[in-house]
Amino acid sequence: MSDQELKNLVAPIDGANRRLHGFEGDLHTEPMRIQFGPSHPATHGTVRIVLDLDGERIVDADVQVGYLHRGFEKECETGLYYQNIPYTDRLNYSSPMLNNVGYCLAVEKLFDIQTPPRCQFLRVVGGEISRMVDHMLAIGSSAMELAAFTPMLYLLEGRELLLDLTDALCGARVTTNFTRIGGLCADMPEGFKEFAIPRLDRALKLVEDADKLLTENPIFRERMEGTGRLPAQDLIAWGVTGPILRAGGIPYDVRRVQPYLVYGDLDFDVPVGEHSDNFDRYLVRLEEIRQSRRLILQCLERMPDGPVDSDDPRVRWPAKRRVYTQMEELIDQFKLVTEGGYPPPGEIYQAVEAANGELGFYLVSDGSGRPWKCRCRSPSFSNISPMNLMLKGGQLADVVPTFGMINMIGGETDR
Numbered sequence: 001m002s003d004q005e006l007k008n009l010v011a012p013i014d015g016a017n018r019r020l021h022g023f024e025g026d027l028h029t030e031p032m033r034i035q036f037g038p039s040h041p042a043t044h045g046t047v048r049i050v051l052d053l054d055g056e057r058i059v060d061a062d063v064q065v066g067y068l069h070r071g072f073e074k075e076c077e078t079g080l081y082y083q084n085i086p087y088t089d090r091l092n093y094s095s096p097m098l099n100n101v102g103y104c105l106a107v108e109k110l111f112d113i114q115t116p117p118r119c120q121f122l123r124v125v126g127g128e129i130s131r132m133v134d135h136m137l138a139i140g141s142s143a144m145e146l147a148a149f150t151p152m153l154y155l156l157e158g159r160e161l162l163l164d165l166t167d168a169l170c171g172a173r174v175t176t177n178f179t180r181i182g183g184l185c186a187d188m189p190e191g192f193k194e195f196a197i198p199r200l201d202r203a204l205k206l207v208e209d210a211d212k213l214l215t216e217n218p219i220f221r222e223r224m225e226g227t228g229r230l231p232a233q234d235l236i237a238w239g240v241t242g243p244i245l246r247a248g249g250i251p252y253d254v255r256r257v258q259p260y261l262v263y264g265d266l267d268f269d270v271p272v273g274e275h276s277d278n279f280d281r282y283l284v285r286l287e288e289i290r291q292s293r294r295l296i297l298q299c300l301e302r303m304p305d306g307p308v309d310s311d312d313p314r315v316r317w318p319a320k321r322r323v324y325t326q327m328e329e330l331i332d333q334f335k336l337v338t339e340g341g342y343p344p345p346g347e348i349y350q351a352v353e354a355a356n357g358e359l360g361f362y363l364v365s366d367g368s369g370r371p372w373k374c375r376c377r378s379p380s381f382s383n384i385s386p387m388n389l390m391l392k393g394g395q396l397a398d399v400v401p402t403f404g405m406i407n408m409i410g411g412e413t414d415r
Contacts (some may be wrong), residue, residue, distance in 0.1 A: 031059045038067050042400045045410030047384075048287050049399065056395050061388040065381070068414040076374035080340030081107050081251025081313070082181055084374070089175040091378060094137050095130035095301050095355040097166070099412075100179040105260060106361035107181045108349035110343045111314060119308040120261040121299045126169055127352075128292040128299075133162050134355035134407075135243075135285040135292075136207065142282070142404030143214055146223050151210040156399040158203035165196050181341070182316055183309030193300045200293050215253045215283070224279035228390040228402035232276060241381040243284040244406065248276035249268055254353035268295050281405040314341040340369030348372075356380055356407055378412035 031052040038048040046067035052060040072091065076084040088099040101123050108115065116125075140155035163173040169192070170178045170185055178185055214220050230240075245252055253270045255263040257278055271287035273280025279280075314414035315338055322329040345367045351360035357379030364373035383406050390402050 007175075026064065036399060038064075043403060044141060047408060047410065047413075049403075051391075051396070053396060054401075056397070057398060058391045058398070061391040061399075063384060065384060065408075065410070065413045068410050070411065070414050072269070072412075072414070073374050073376055076109065077230060079345075080369045081338060081371065084371075085179065086175065086177050089177060089372075091359075091376065092134070092329035092354060092356065092380070092409045093174065093411055094409060095127075096174065096176045097126040097130040097178045098352060098354045100176060101127050101185050101261075101358065102350065102352040102354065102359045103361055104179040104181050105352065106348060106363050107343075108310075109348045110346065110351050110363055110365055111181070111312070111341065112344075113182050113310050113312050113315065115194045115308050115310055117262070117304045118187075118306045119310075121303050122169075122184055122188055122308060124261050124263065124266070125188075125296050125299045126166070126176075129162050129165050129177075131355050132203070132289050132292045133159050134237055135289050136162075136203075138404070138407040139214075139282060139354075140211065142401060145400050145404055146220060147407055148214060148217070148220060148384070151213045154206045154210045154213075156207035159207075161199040164199055165192075167190060167387045168195060180309065180315075182312055183307075187308045188303070193303075196300065197297070200296060204290065204293055211286060215286075221279060221285070222322070223231045223401050224282060224405075225277060226275070227278045227279075227394060227398040228405060229275065229277040230386060230390050234389060235276070236384060236410075238386040240357070240386065241382065242354070243288065244383055245357065246271065247273035247280035247284045248331075249274055252404050254358050258351065260350075260352060262299075263295075266295055266298050278401045280404040302379070314343075319355055342367060342369060349377075351377070352378055356383060356409070359412075376412070380406075380408045380410075380413045384408045384413060388392050 009193040031054050034051050034053060036049040036051055037043045038046045048064040048067070050062040050064070051058055072087055072092070075087055085100060088103045091099045136159045140152035140159075144152040166176060167173050168189055170176050217253040229291060230248070232245070232250050235245050235248050236250065239250060240299055240403055249272050251270045251272050254260075257269055266290045271284050271291070313332070318333050319331040323333050343365045345365050347362070347364040349362045351358050358377065359379055360377035362373070362375040362377065363371050366372040387402065387406060391399060
């Protein structure tokens with residue numbers, strides 16, 4: 001072999017040769033593939049993201065959900081309507097009361113039942129407490145994953161203060177089982193307003209402290225601004241709702257566009273963003289905490305007297321005193337407990353504004369005490385779907401704030 005032939009073999013690949021062999025700025029022939037999850041401290045649950053990297057740049061992201069295997073919908077189709085309420089607690093376990101309310105509103109729509117005004121006001125109170133708790137946890141955990149530990153402690157303290165209110169309403173802090181078909185598990189306890197207002201004020205003070213630590217923090221802003229961006233038209237095409245959609249400038253809020261309970265009579269603002277990035281999603285959640293407190297105070301001020309349960313005999317269990325003393329009432333309770341109520345055949349869809357977006361229940365009745373079909377339109381499933389588009393072209397470090405601001409909850413994403 002001649003010297004020239006040897007030089008041709010070992011000549012560096014540059015210019016046209018580099019493009020010919022697929023090397024644009026680098027000697028790697030293919031991206032590096034890494035596994036992010038399914039058990040990772042920054043994923044808040046079980047989700048696996050397969051990342052293809054060109055150095056630190058994300059070339060592709062395959063987001064894989066469904067590791068919990070809960071089967072919520074099929075569980076609901078095997079139980080009586082009222083037996084399914086505790087399952088809804090486990091959908092988005094950060095804001096269970098909103099799930100309770102959404103499911104019971106759907107069943108009540110199927111039965112054509114209207115709940116008393118006091119019940120509706122109390123459902124709003126419980127739901128907005130849950131929304132505040134959910135947003136505090138989402139912001140706090142996302143801040144911690146970006147090395148901002150102190151704001152997380154402030155927000156967790158505020159969350160505990162609000163969980164005191166949940167405890168006072170229903171005796172539970174996490175899996176609440178708060179609502180009943182046609183009403184609530186219990187009325188608001190005496191002195192609840194005086195108990196709640198100081199805790200709401202203290203919780204908001206902690207939120208403002210976290211705001212001061214994060215919003216103008218240059219490190220936090222650099223990690224959040226411009227990352228995870230997706231145009232509003234793409235968010236709409238993928239069915240994204242909630243704070244992520246509103247951060248893209250679309251003021252879609254089910255409480256406003258399709259009012260339910262007493263939201264149509266209450267005064268609140270729907271915050272929207274401009275840039276559709278992670279920083280706007282953070283700001284929208286922050287403002288929604290303040291708006292939820294505003295709604296709760298209005299409800300406590302305007303709380304009407306009266307019952308919290310419907311008197312419809314198809315869903316209302318008799319009082320214990322009458323069950324113990326009257327045969328007809330005993331038979332009535334026995335039938336309701338063992339067979340459930342019998343809604344008319346038909347199908348309905350009912351949506352509420354959950355913490356992460358539109359939470360809807362589609363129910364099909366065949367006239368029996370069990371739903372023939374139950375389908376849950378869970379916001380986390382739709383919101384996580386375009387995550388690969390949010391990540392492509394970004395940096396590996398952008399995965400953590402983007403996932404945190406999507407706030408995917410595994411319990412409602414799983415199928």
